[in-house]
Amino acid sequence: MTENAFVFACEHLRPGARKQVKVNNRDVAIFHLLKTNKYHAIDANCYHHGGKLLTGDIEDLGDKTCVVCPLHHYKICLQTGEGLYLDLNSNVKSKGVKQRVHDVAVRTDGVYVRIQIDDRKIESDHYANMEELLNSQNPNQRERVDLKQMKQQRDANKL
Ligand code: FES
Numbered sequence: 001m002t003e004n005a006f007v008f009a010c011e012h013l014r015p016g017a018r019k020q021v022k023v024n025n026r027d028v029a030i031f032h033l034l035k036t037n038k039y040h041a042i043d044a045n046c047y048h049h050g051g052k053l054l055t056g057d058i059e060d061l062g063d064k065t066c067v068v069c070p071l072h073h074y075k076i077c078l079q080t081g082e083g084l085y086l087d088l089n090s091n092v093k094s095k096g097v098k099q100r101v102h103d104v105a106v107r108t109d110g111v112y113v114r115i116q117i118d119d120r121k122i123e124s125d126h127y128a129n130m131e132e133l134l135n136s137q138n139p140n141q142r143e144r145v146d147l148k149q150m151k152q153q154r155d156a157n158k159l
Contacts, residue, residue, distance in 0.1 A: 006105050006112035009041070013111065020044050020054045024115045026128045028102060029054045031078060033065060040078040041102040041113045042067070045127035047083070048074050050150055053099075062092035071150075081122070099124040 009021045009030060016034040020027060027044035046053055051071030059066050059075065061084050066075040075084045076099045083095035100122045103114040127133060134151055 004114070006103070006114045008109075009104075009111050009113040011110045012106070013039070018054055020052075021113070022129075023102070023113045025132075026115055027130055028113055028115075029067075030104070030111060030113070031058070031067065033058070033078070035065070039104040039106060039111055040065075041104045042076070042078060042081060043100045043102075043124040043128060045124065045130050046071065046074065046076070047098040047123035047127065048072060050127040050130060050133070061086070064092065081124070097122060100128075 007023050009023055009028065010019050013019055013030065013032045015037075016032060018029060018031045020029050022028070028041050029044035031040045031042075032038070033040065042053065044053055045051070046069040048069065049071060051069040053067050053069060053076065055070050056067040058078075059068050061075055061077075064077045064079060064082075064084060066077050066084055068075050076082070077084055079101070081097045081099040081101040083098040085093055085095065087093050097120075100116060102116050105112040105114070
């Protein structure tokens with residue numbers, strides 16, 4: 001199942017800029033890449049432990065462009081949502097799709113995003129709405145501790 005409608009996400013970004021928005025109750029990070037002059041929309045919170053991708057560096061890995069999570073430096077492909085890494089021979093390897101990516105349409109009045117939801121369970125779904133997650137009464141104690149630590153870390157680093 002896919003959400004069919006493109007939803008207005010934000011005004012046009014200046015070249016190379018990025019912005020986090022809420023689309024259909026989901027945290028989405030939008031990046032404009034100078035190199036390709038294209039927009040990319042991806043779940044805003046890292047699949048690993050919810051790091052805020054908006055502040056991550058952009059890095060090329062082979063022919064893929066990645067955002068590097070500021071918390072533990074995982075590399076996530078902006079085009080496909082794959083978790084990527086270099087093996088011992090410096091070959092680019094994929095861990096599979098870990099982060100949900102969304103469709104982007106650029107119209108005269110701004111940037112529109114269509115949320116891509118399907119039957120697959122993608123790891124970033126867990127952190128799709130960080131505010132809701134942090135406020136939830138999760139019965140899993142370890143999860144609560146991790147989230148509390150993460151919130152403190154994020155507040156301290158302003159990530
Ligand atoms: S939270 Fe992103 S790499 Fe750990």
